[in-house]
Amino acid sequence: MSNIGFSLIIPTLNAGSSFELLLQSINKQNVVPKQIIVIDSESDDDTANIARKYGCNVIPINRRDFNHGATRQFGAEYTDVDVVVFLTQDIILADENSLEKIIDCFHDPAVGAAYGRQLPHKNALPIGAHARLFNYPPDSRVKTLDNAQELGIKATFISNSFAAYRKAALKEVGGFPDNVILSEDTYVAAKMLLAGWKVYYCAEAQVYHSHNYSVWQEFRRYFDIGVFHGREHWIRTAFGQAEGEGFRYVVSELKYLWANGKCFIPKACLQNLCKFLGYKLGLKEKVLPLWLKKKMSMNKRYWDSWK
Incomplete structure (x- = not known):
């Protein structure tokens, strides 16, 4: 079992009924985070109350102040641990080993970030299901700057729907950018690769997550x-x-x-x-x-x- 200290950070906005399924899946994990930090952007539904029911530390922010990069950086700085794990409100951890598997990636001191495999939700239509199967293959791999020529821009691919960061590495590359429209995860992964850190894709650490976009x-x-x-x-x-x-x-x-x-x-x-x-x-x-x-x-x- 991993002895690396970690906290979970979940930005929320009107997370809906599926949010409780995420929190239940966290409670079933065989490793325990130091904190579960929910950064809530003035939800109109019962999101904050549900989070408190499950023992989460709820931090309210103004909806207008949310930013994909700055809000996550705030969460990373809020907790004193070795590794921070980011989840989005619409995922469900696939089994009791999901968090342990992603945390174990950091036993390699050169790993700056890790992300897990996303499987389509049961209600995923074929287009949404394929997106997960294409972007999250069944085999793990470690990406370094040496892979850039082979993988191209795919080398920077990572998803904060289920991703973990070594705080020392995050600090070295300047943290998440304070005002990006999205892709704060790609930004940090690119910075880490250029600084010599590894990015670990851990296919054994799995969550359910997909969208049926129009x-x-x-x-x-x-x-x-x-x-x-x-x-x-x-x-x-x-x-x-x-x-x-x-x-x-x-x-x-x-x-x-x-x-x-x-x-x-x-x-x-x-x-x-x-x-x-x-x-x-x-x-x-x-x-x-x-x-x-x-x-x-x-x-x-x-x-x-x-x-």
Whole structure:
């Protein structure tokens, strides 16, 4: 059993009925975190009360103050442990070993960050299920800067839906950025790789997590991803463009849908076109008017602080 001290950090906003399932799955783990910190952005539902019921330390913040990077950095600095584990409110730990497996990655002193495998929820449609199977394969691997040529921008891939960070490494690279539209996890992974740290993908540490996005939701999400890559262009300079990985994804998706849901192929084709257009528009967002950027963005409050 791991002897590494760790805390869980969960940002929340109207987490809904599934939130209790997450907290129940945490209680079933065979390792115990020092703290479960819930940073709640003025939820209108019973999220904060449910968290307190399960012994979580609830920290309320103003909804307008939430930022994907700054809020997580606040959580990391709040707790005095070796490793911080970030979860999103919509995941469920797959078995009692999930936390132990991801914490065990840090027995290698060169590992700065680790993330687990995401399996599709039971209600996942084929498009959402494929996204998890493509991005989270069944075999673990350790990524270093030496893998950059082989993996390209995929070397920086990590997800704060279920990811852990060594606080010393996080501090060395300057922590999470204080104002990003999203992809604060990619930002830190890239910084760690460039600083010589390893990023561990642990396929044995598993959670259930998936989305059944609409075409418009995917457009807006990829617009925001484009904004991130346009503003943090140093990542593409160091690791390569995202377009090649996107092509491999489309080919894989069509093969999967041909075998598991042919009726979803037209939607997938339209969705991929919209993702491509959204990403390209996001890369060029600086020439777009603010009102249009707010319209196309999934993270509208971000634009209140960025002009």
